[in-house]
Amino acid sequence: MKKTNWAGNFNFTPQVIETVGAEEQIAQAIQRARRENLPLRVYGSGHSFYPLVATPGVSMSLAGLQGVIAIDHEQREGWIWGGTQIRTLGSQLHALGYGMENLGDIDVQSIAGAVSTGTHGTGIQFGSLSTQMVGLEFWNGRGEKVEVTSKKNSHLLDAARVSLGLLGVITKVQLRLQQKFVLEMTQTKEALSSLIPSLAKNLQNERNFEFFWFPHTDTALVKRSRTSTEAPLAATFGQKFNDIVLENGALGLLSGLCRWVPPVTQKVSQFCALAAGETYRRDWSHRVFATDRWVKFLEMEYAVPIEHFPAVVSEVQAEIHRGNYRVHFPIECRFVKKDSIWLSPAYGRDSALIAVHMYRGMPYRDYFAAMERVFRKYDGRPHWGKLHSLKAAELRELYPKWDAFQTLRAEMDPDSIFLTERMKQIFGESRSPVLSQKGA
Numbered sequence: 001m002k003k004t005n006w007a008g009n010f011n012f013t014p015q016v017i018e019t020v021g022a023e024e025q026i027a028q029a030i031q032r033a034r035r036e037n038l039p040l041r042v043y044g045s046g047h048s049f050y051p052l053v054a055t056p057g058v059s060m061s062l063a064g065l066q067g068v069i070a071i072d073h074e075q076r077e078g079w080i081w082g083g084t085q086i087r088t089l090g091s092q093l094h095a096l097g098y099g100m101e102n103l104g105d106i107d108v109q110s111i112a113g114a115v116s117t118g119t120h121g122t123g124i125q126f127g128s129l130s131t132q133m134v135g136l137e138f139w140n141g142r143g144e145k146v147e148v149t150s151k152k153n154s155h156l157l158d159a160a161r162v163s164l165g166l167l168g169v170i171t172k173v174q175l176r177l178q179q180k181f182v183l184e185m186t187q188t189k190e191a192l193s194s195l196i197p198s199l200a201k202n203l204q205n206e207r208n209f210e211f212f213w214f215p216h217t218d219t220a221l222v223k224r225s226r227t228s229t230e231a232p233l234a235a236t237f238g239q240k241f242n243d244i245v246l247e248n249g250a251l252g253l254l255s256g257l258c259r260w261v262p263p264v265t266q267k268v269s270q271f272c273a274l275a276a277g278e279t280y281r282r283d284w285s286h287r288v289f290a291t292d293r294w295v296k297f298l299e300m301e302y303a304v305p306i307e308h309f310p311a312v313v314s315e316v317q318a319e320i321h322r323g324n325y326r327v328h329f330p331i332e333c334r335f336v337k338k339d340s341i342w343l344s345p346a347y348g349r350d351s352a353l354i355a356v357h358m359y360r361g362m363p364y365r366d367y368f369a370a371m372e373r374v375f376r377k378y379d380g381r382p383h384w385g386k387l388h389s390l391k392a393a394e395l396r397e398l399y400p401k402w403d404a405f406q407t408l409r410a411e412m413d414p415d416s417i418f419l420t421e422r423m424k425q426i427f428g429e430s431r432s433p434v435l436s437q438k439g440a
């Protein structure tokens with residue numbers, strides 16, 4: 001059976017589809033993959049744009065292992081099944097009185113899939129979701145269970161928190177939790193030219209700060225979130241209608257127009273900047289972080305050292321102008337605290353994450369390649385789950401702990417059952433470019 005990802009930019013036909021309902025199945029599937037020399041990749045919810053999950057061998061899903069397993073109320077930590085969808089996690093934790101300190105834009109990924117690529121939200125006092133993980137259990141390529149906690153194998157934690165499924169199949173994650181809290185989020189329109197000089201102040205004053213800049217304009221939609229002691233305001237029917245039908249629906253229609261009549265694209269970006277609305281929400285945090293994304297697109301995102309952010313934005317603007325790229329999707333700018341996770345794009349440096357998007361079916365390669373040149377000039381590291389063209393040798397230059405990770409990978413997976421030919425492009429020596437796959 002053919003499988004694809006959310007964006008539909010790649011597909012693959014695995015020989016075996018393994019849907020795990022109990023942990024014992026995992027060891028058996030790993031032993032079979034070793035015996036039959038079948039590369040095994042775990043499919044979380046398929047929300048990565050990069051074909052990390054593609055395999056001609058065994059495609060394993062942990063969607064049957066869902067939910068909170070146990071909470072240590074004293075330590076404020078919880079064990080969660082790896083296959084748990086973040087939305088389910090949010091509501092189960094909420095019912096138990098807890099929340100997570102920060103989340104990304106959407107809540108439909110699996111928790112193990114999200115941490116495995118270093119999925120992040122925004123707020124310079126917070127690291128990625130992987131930094132909220134304080135322990136895990138996984139089954140390595142030998143078919144052995146490995147427990148990593150503060151008391152056991154703690155030296156493996158920083159290697160395993162972002163590991164792209166290369167060390168093993170993660171069955172359980174242990175998360176640091178917060179008491180549940182209300183967030184109030186304002187969305188305002190501001191000039192990009194005034195946002196850049198006031199960046200430090202915004203980062204310091206706001207719990208969560210990000211903005212979406214509309215190309216071909218000086219307008220940005222700015223989101224700021226703070227904790228609130230007031231009661232949550234349930235989203236009204238009007239707000240839901242606005243979020244789902246107007247925002248997604250109108251964006252879908254306008255995107256269709258751009259694909260059909262490409263010369264109108266820049267005008268559409270200017271129209272979106274004019275039409276974008278200012279909003280206010282106050283609700284439990286897990287509901288405020290998440291948005292619905294119905295319109296399909298492709299995405300590239302790079303983490304650059306935060307001090308280079310103004311220069312990168314200025315070069316991105318100049319490059320879009322010079323290349324006259326037909327792009328109407330806003331450029332998303334977020335900020336994340338540095339961490340000590342070996343393969344984290346924010347390893348050792350406070351980072352600005354800059355994401356460029358293109359509506360599915362519109363040409364994206366030249367635009368993404370031009371943006372990537374700018375990001376790379378400033379030592380950018382790509383988001384593992386999004387499109388990029390880097391190969392192992394280039395990635396190795398960006399990650400001080402690269403060789404240490406490779407050594408551990410070989411130890412945990414001596415037969416390389418988690419390494420497909422595709423994965424060898426980024427963790428081996430192969431050279432074929434990933435941006436030249438099926439797509440626009």
Ligand SMILES: Cc1cc2nc3c(=O)[nH]c(=O)nc-3n(C[C@H](O)[C@H](O)[C@H](O)COP(=O)(O)OP(=O)(O)OC[C@H]3O[C@@H](n4cnc5c(N)ncnc54)[C@H](O)[C@@H]3O)c2cc1C
Nearest residue numbers: 044045046047048104105109110112113119120165170385
């Ligand atoms: C619409 C959209 C919005 C997004 N928003 C954000 C955002 O706000 N912030 C951000 O940082 N990213 C964002 N992303 C990227 C997304 O969060 C990551 O690509 C994430 O890894 C997807 O999770 P998944 O469960 O779909 O994992 P998949 O894409 O299925 O897999 C990702 C990786 O994790 C591995 N994996 C999955 N489960 C396991 C397991 N149990 N054990 C071992 N390895 C496993 C897979 O093999 C693969 O290597 C977004 C993507 C989309 C499509």
